Amino acid sequence: MGTRDPRFDVYIGKSAEFAQPILAHIREVVHAACPDVEETIKWGFPNFSYSGGILCSMASFKAHCSFGFWLAREVLGDDMSDEAMGQFGRVSSIKELPSKAVLTRYIKKAMKLNEAGVKASRPAAQAGAKRAALVVPPELAKALARQPAVKKQFDAMSPSHRREYCEWIADAKKPETRERRLLKAIEQIAEGKSQNWKYETRSS
CATH class of the missing domain: 3.90.1150.200 (Aspartate Aminotransferase, domain 1)
Structure with a gap:
């Protein structure tokens, strides 16, 4: 089951x-x-x-x-x-x-x-290619530039966690919503938390 x-x-x-x-x-x-x-x-x-x-x-x-x-x-x-x-x-x-x-x-x-134990594969043409750079929303990039310690935390996160923050902020349609998410993102990044940290598996 x-x-x-x-x-x-x-x-x-x-x-x-x-x-x-x-x-x-x-x-x-x-x-x-x-x-x-x-x-x-x-x-x-x-x-x-x-x-x-x-x-x-x-x-x-x-x-x-x-x-x-x-x-x-x-x-x-x-x-x-x-x-x-x-x-x-x-x-x-x-x-x-x-x-x-x-x-x-x-x-x-x-x-x-x-x-069958099959592992994920990549096309041969992409095997040696670098991943496309993550597009960081301008507001987030500026905020991180003003706070080097927070930027260091952000840079140390996994690509998937960085992408979560970028998409969360970029998806905001209203300026006030984007600003609110930006402030929350900076606060959580400073604490080393992912955007969806509440749902992540915790070690026992």
Whole structure:
């Protein structure tokens, strides 16, 4: 039998109203396709694990959700999108996801890959290429420049945690919202916390 992590309920409940049915739908499709899946929070967002490895993950942002597979290229091939953290673009409604039948097929393919111990691979043409530089919102860049100690903390964070802060601030539509998020980001970065630190797995 699989497991359900209560932190998923917290994460979904704190997500934007439009995102809640999307995340709940993804969760149920994954469990239906893979009854032995295990839920956990890694890197601040919900992950589904199976047979000793991450199967897929989902996340919500201010205006969209994302869903993707750990072995994305092996599962989706040329069908994957690079628009967001997941491989299905910026999802703002359940209709924008593939059908339940298609998602189930992808999930079962990912299950077989995990069972076989397949590791994620990169295209040969990109093997020696450097990752594209993270685009830091101007407001955040200026604030960090004014506070070297905080900038040092930010630079020491993992790429995924830095990206969380950048997307969170960049997604704000209103100036006052962006300013509020910027102040909160600086406060948390100074404490060495990720943007979604409340949901992260803590060591016992």
